[in-house]
Amino acid sequence: MFGCGKPPAAEPGVSRMHPDPVSACPTGDNQIALHQDTFQVEPDLPHLFDSSITDWDSGKMDGFSKWGTNHDDAAYDYVERSQVAPYWTMASQYVLADAMYPTEFGPSWTAHLALVAGTDNLSDQLALADFADGHNDCHSQPGTKTTTVDVHRVIRRDSGPYPCLDQFNTMAQLLDTAGISWKYYVASALKSFIWSPFAGIKYVHDGQDWDDSIISPQTQILTDVAQGKLAAVSWVTPNHADSDHSAAHSDTGPSWVASVINAIGKSSYWNTTAIIVLWDDWGGFYDNAPLPQLDFRGLGIRVPCLIISPYAKRNYVSHTQYEFGSILKFIEGVFGLSHLGPPSQGYTDGRANGLHNAFNFTQSPRAFKPIPAKYSAEHFLREPPSNEPVDTE
Numbered sequence: 001m002f003g004c005g006k007p008p009a010a011e012p013g014v015s016r017m018h019p020d021p022v023s024a025c026p027t028g029d030n031q032i033a034l035h036q037d038t039f040q041v042e043p044d045l046p047h048l049f050d051s052s053i054t055d056w057d058s059g060k061m062d063g064f065s066k067w068g069t070n071h072d073d074a075a076y077d078y079v080e081r082s083q084v085a086p087y088w089t090m091a092s093q094y095v096l097a098d099a100m101y102p103t104e105f106g107p108s109w110t111a112h113l114a115l116v117a118g119t120d121n122l123s124d125q126l127a128l129a130d131f132a133d134g135h136n137d138c139h140s141q142p143g144t145k146t147t148t149v150d151v152h153r154v155i156r157r158d159s160g161p162y163p164c165l166d167q168f169n170t171m172a173q174l175l176d177t178a179g180i181s182w183k184y185y186v187a188s189a190l191k192s193f194i195w196s197p198f199a200g201i202k203y204v205h206d207g208q209d210w211d212d213s214i215i216s217p218q219t220q221i222l223t224d225v226a227q228g229k230l231a232a233v234s235w236v237t238p239n240h241a242d243s244d245h246s247a248a249h250s251d252t253g254p255s256w257v258a259s260v261i262n263a264i265g266k267s268s269y270w271n272t273t274a275i276i277v278l279w280d281d282w283g284g285f286y287d288n289a290p291l292p293q294l295d296f297r298g299l300g301i302r303v304p305c306l307i308i309s310p311y312a313k314r315n316y317v318s319h320t321q322y323e324f325g326s327i328l329k330f331i332e333g334v335f336g337l338s339h340l341g342p343p344s345q346g347y348t349d350g351r352a353n354g355l356h357n358a359f360n361f362t363q364s365p366r367a368f369k370p371i372p373a374k375y376s377a378e379h380f381l382r383e384p385p386s387n388e389p390v391d392t393e
Contacts, residue, residue: 030065032065032073032076033073033076034076034077034078034286035073035076035077035078036077036078036079036080037077037078037079037080038079038080038083038251039079039083039244039246039248039249039250039251039253040249040250040251041249042077042079042246042249043074043075043077043246044245044246044247044284045067045074045075045246045283045284045285046067046284046393047106047107047281047282047283047284047393048106048107048130048393049104049105049106049107049110049129049130049149049155050155051067051284052105052106052281052282052300052301053105053153054066055075055282055284055286055301056105056291056301059290059291061286061287061288061289061290064076064284064285064286067284075284075285075286076285076286077285077286083251083254084254085254085372085373086254086255086257086258086371086372086373087254087257087277087304087306089371089372090257090258090261090277090306090308090371091306091315092315093308093314093315093369094306094307094308094309094312094313094314094315094316095306095307095308095312095313095316095317095318095358096304096305096306096307096316096317096318097305097306097307097317097318097320097322097355097358098302098304098305098317098318098319099289099302099318099319099320099321099322100278100302100303100304100305100322100323100326101291101292101298101299101300101301101302101303101321101322101323101324102114102280102281102282102298102299102300102301102303102323102324103118103119103120103297103298103299103300103323103324103325103348104120104127104129104297104298104299104300105153105297105298105300105301106129106130106281106300107130107131107194107280107281107391107393108131108194108195108280108281108390108391108393109128109130109131109136109194109197110127110128110129110130110131111280111281111300111324112194112195112196112197112237112280113128113197113200114324114325114348115197115235115280115324115327115328116170116171116172116184116197116198116201116235117168117169117170117171117197117201117340117347118324118325118328118340118341118347118348118349118352119168119340119341119345119346119347119348120168120297120346121167121168121297121345121346122148122160122161122167124344124345124346125150125151126148126149126150126151126160127148127149127296127297127346128146128147128148128149128160129147129148129149129155130147130155130157130393131146131147131163131194136163136194136200137163137164137192137193137196137199137200137205138163138164138192138199138200138202138205138206139190139192139199140162140163140164142162143162144162144163145158145159145160145161145162146158146159146160146161146162146163147159147160148160149296149297150296151296152296153296163200164200164201164202164205165200165201165202166201166202166203168340168341168345168346168347169340169341169347170197170198170201170203170204170340171233171328171331171340172198172201172203172204172209172213173203174332174337174338174340175232175233175335175337176209178335178337180232180233180335180337181213181231181232181233182213182231182232182233182234182235183213183214183215183224183231183233183234183235184196184198184213184214184215184234184235184237185215185216185217185218185220185221185234185235185236185237186199186214186215186216186217186218186237187216187217187218187237187238187239187240187385187386187390188216188385188386188387188390189216189217189385189386189387190216190387191210191214191216193389193390193391194389194390194391195237195280195390195391196214196237198210198213198214199214213231216385217239217383217384217385217386218236218237218238218239219380219381219383221234221236221260221263222259222260222263222377222380222381223381225263225264225267225269226263226267228268230264230267230269232335233331233335236260237390238253238256238390239383239386239388239390240386240388240389240390240391241383241386242255242256242380242383243390243391244279245283245390245391246283247391247392251374252374252375252379252380254373254374255373255374255375255376255379255380256375256380257277258371258372258373259373259375259376259377259379259380260275261275261277261308261371262370262371262373262377263377265368265369265370265371266368266370270310270365270368271310271365273309273310274307274308274309274311274312274330274334274355274359275307275308275309276305276306276307276308276327276330276355277305277306277307277308278303278304278305278306278327279303279304280303281300281301281303281393282300282301282302282303287301287302289302292321294323294348294351295346297346299323305322307355307358307359309359310365310366310367310368311359311360311361311363311365311366312358312359312360312366313358313359313360314366316358318357318358320353320357320358321353322352322353322355323348323352323353324348324352325347325348325349325350325351325352326352326353326354326355327355328340328348328349328352329349329350329352329353329354329355330354330355330356332349333354333356
């Protein structure tokens with residue numbers, strides 16, 4: 001397995017999450033052999049908007065060799081297969097979507113906004129980018145300003161509005177209006193930090209949803225399922241240690257995901273549930289897939305996606321181009337909801353391909369088979385609530 005990189009890289013490789021062989025590199029680039037790591041030793045690489053632009057390099061996908069201790073091959077990395085065995089099991093039993101792209105170049109905060117709003121546009125010429133501080137939400141210090149990116153992809157720090165936002169709609173308004181229950185599970189006892197986008201949405205933070213629908217700790221998803229309290233729509237985020245993030249130096253992430261899936265799979269909810277597992281950004285690691293450019297925000301560098309359901313196709317790889325708006329479009333379709341807003345205002349749920357080709361709704365619901373994992377659900381239920389920042393990018 002190989003990837004492309006610009007000199008002075010030595011010999012290149014392929015994405016740690018997408019080990020697809022690359023047959024050739026652009027003139028002047030080297031091939032870099034992919035190397036194996038574990039979660040405990042993976043490097044923590046830059047993954048802001050501007051670093052993803054560098055990696056992308058106008059579609060050449062050869063800028064990854066800039067990063068690392070000595071601008072070496074740190075990005076050309078994959079995780080030892082035994083440490084991600086639960087993900088392989090999920091993919092072999094259900095659907096792997098190998099063309100899922102984030103709405104925007106860049107990091108976690110805007111990715112999580114896109115997963116609840118389908119946009120982060122402030123106008124047709126300007127969008128949010130990166131983040132302002134460790135919270136980037138309605139708890140931020142007075143005077144805090146967000147970072148923005150314009151149609152020319154120029155990043156301007158501290159140029160945007162205070163990060164308690166009311167500039168666009170979210171799924172909270174859409175679901176509340178339709179009387180559909182929802183919950184967002186977040187690790188922080190403060191219900192904030194950059195993986196908790198509703199903490200930066202004024203409608204949610206200042207309303208009843210903050211108490212009723214923003215749930216901490218994240219492990220309550222396990223007890224909610226057991227007690228029959230699962231909402232119609234749920235978002236579940238991990239804590240830092242269980243996040244697969246390089247800086248966490250922990251191998252518990254795959255087991256955490258398996259514990260959530262196993263809880264639902266063994267419950268009465270299974271026959272009416274679809275679970276979408278994905279990562280919010282590429283983490284700085286190499287990928288060879290050129291990015292469809294749909295607007296000035298992106299699409300960003302590809303991320304893995306698993307689709308799990310009693311109606312999901314078996315051992316199926318979907319090559320359909322998905323984006324984060326595809327997940328919102330699926331929710332809207334299931335519940336007969338309108339789109340969040342028009343594409344002309346930056347909303348992506350209308351333009352996105354739906355997830356329907358991953359399912360066969362004419363089949364009888366498949367019986368659930370538990371996902372084997374190293375750590376049990378009890379391991380996670382023993383974890384105390386955390387106020388540790390989940391990520392810095």
